Amino acid sequence: MSAAEATVRVVLDQQDGPILAPERRNAVLRSLLEGGYTVTVTGDERSVSPLDDAELLVLRELGAEADHDSESTEGGLPVRVRGVADLDDVGVLEMVQRHGHGRVAPEWKPWFPVIDYDRCTNCMQCLSFCLFGVYDVDHEKQIDVANPDKCKTNCPACSRVCPEVAILFPKYKNGPINGDIVQAEDVDREKMKTDISSLLGGNIYSLLRQRHEHAASRFSKERDETRALKERKRCLAKLQKDFDIPAEVLDQLPSAEAILEKARGASTKSEE
Amino acid sequence: MSETASAEKRIVYCHCAYARVVPPEVKEEVLEGLANSGVAFDAVPDLCELAARQDPALQRLAAGDAPVDIVACYPRAVKWLFHAAEASLPDAGVTIHNMRTETGEATLAAVLEPASSIELEEAKA
Ligand code: SF4
Ligand code: SF4
Numbered sequence: 540m541s542a543a544e545a546t547v548r549v550v551l552d553q554q555d556g557p558i559l560a561p562e563r564r565n566a567v568l569r570s571l572l573e574g575g576y577t578v579t580v581t582g583d584e585r586s587v588s589p590l591d592d593a594e595l596l597v598l599r600e601l602g603a604e605a606d607h608d609s610e611s612t613e614g615g616l617p618v619r620v621r622g623v624a625d626l627d628d629v630g631v632l633e634m635v636q637r638h639g640h641g642r643v644a645p646e647w648k649p650w651f652p653v654i655d656y657d658r659c660t661n662c663m664q665c666l667s668f669c670l671f672g673v674y675d676v677d678h679e680k681q682i683d684v685a686n687p688d689k690c691k692t693n694c695p696a697c698s699r700v701c702p703e704v705a706i707l708f709p710k711y712k713n714g715p716i717n718g719d720i721v722q723a724e725d726v727d728r729e730k731m732k733t734d735i736s737s738l739l740g741g742n743i744y745s746l747l748r749q750r751h752e753h754a755a756s757r758f759s760k761e762r763d764e765t766r767a768l769k770e771r772k773r774c775l776a777k778l779q780k781d782f783d784i785p786a787e788v789l790d791q792l793p794s795a796e797a798i799l800e801k802a803r804g805a806s807t808k809s810e811e
Numbered sequence: 812m813s814e815t816a817s818a819e820k821r822i823v824y825c826h827c828a829y830a831r832v833v834p835p836e837v838k839e840e841v842l843e844g845l846a847n848s849g850v851a852f853d854a855v856p857d858l859c860e861l862a863a864r865q866d867p868a869l870q871r872l873a874a875g876d877a878p879v880d881i882v883a884c885y886p887r888a889v890k891w892l893f894h895a896a897e898a899s900l901p902d903a904g905v906t907i908h909n910m911r912t913e914t915g916e917a918t919l920a921a922v923l924e925p926a927s928s929i930e931l932e933e934a935k936a
Contacts, residue, residue: 546866557849565843572826572842572856577868582851586819588871641856648829649859653891684895687863709859709888710830717832717911718888 547639548593551580558600559623566628567598574632575642590616596638598623598631644688650710651687652697658705658721665697665706666805670791673697676808694788702726822852822922823872825883825910829857833884833910840915841882841922848923858883862892869898878904880922884911 549571551558558564571578579587594617601622611618619638623631635641652665652673661682666674674697675685698706698716704725707718715721824845827833845852853872855861861869872879873893881900883889886907893900908918 561847565846568842568846568854572854575856578854580846580852580854582849585851586821586877587851588821588853589874591867591871593868643864649857649863651863653888653895655887655891707888707891709884709892710832712832718885
């Protein structure tokens, strides 16, 4: 993943007492969050996260007249103070939007795999399987979610191939993929391997283990095309139903040979 | 705005956008409860989204010595989201509250527990 630039940090300043009437303040807070802004609410008790490079936009219970607005610096950072007493939630959001962006890609639902490295064994099966280039290896040859925005929304397919149940999709409906505790029965490798390998028309993982030419050529020769296609269709329907894999993703599945080739590449990458 | 030089507890609230995985009524109850309580807190639009773009906000939310209550979803998801953004949470002092499984009332009660009793609990542990 690559790091984003610091965005504006909105502060609802209540150091000198509550800002706005509760209902209006809560509407403002909600609308800023829905607009993609991180908001720090100050108050009597508890502290807040430290200052960093983010520009501060401090909202106070002041009229919006220009002489209330001020620009200063705190620790070398620009601090803008704006009055919000005369504005409703829409007005506050519009004013904040003039100062900096909130949501970077509003049309993208943040759906992407998150790896639980306490469980991951770096086997590279996810990298071999993913069709969209979401995974790569980092400089320490460890599996990495390099391109989260390439992930197909609502597709949890790679979490099904992970033999260690190490891939999470926090916005998925069911556990353990959503981050719920992994139970012993979740680590049901044989079931997962059967489903995925029959989908591919052969046992890809045993093929991977025997990565010599003989096995590879037998793999392509022995397949009965019609039967394989039928079996594949049956498995696609089952996967779609059982595992919530979008039809769009299933339609794009490459051939077993193509996946085998990808797996070879993944394995080489992790060993280089 | 005070920084976290002291060990005063912090609260981070996640407003979980795009999907209804956190029941909207729980989210609303917690957000309003925090805002109405008068305590200071940090609120983020969607931790998943911040993690996907490695937003530097996650660094500051994970930083500091103060114990922190994160109000979001499953602890395993939250822990590895921060890690994915190279903003790993400290091993100690982090409590993650799960709005997918807890009621708003229970979440607020746990998070707004008076600081003194939290310190006592921690001192006993
Ligand atoms: S398939 Fe699972 S265990 Fe293997 S590298 Fe991917 S996340 Fe790690
Ligand atoms: S961390 Fe959990 S609560 Fe927050 S946006 Fe992601 S799925 Fe929703």
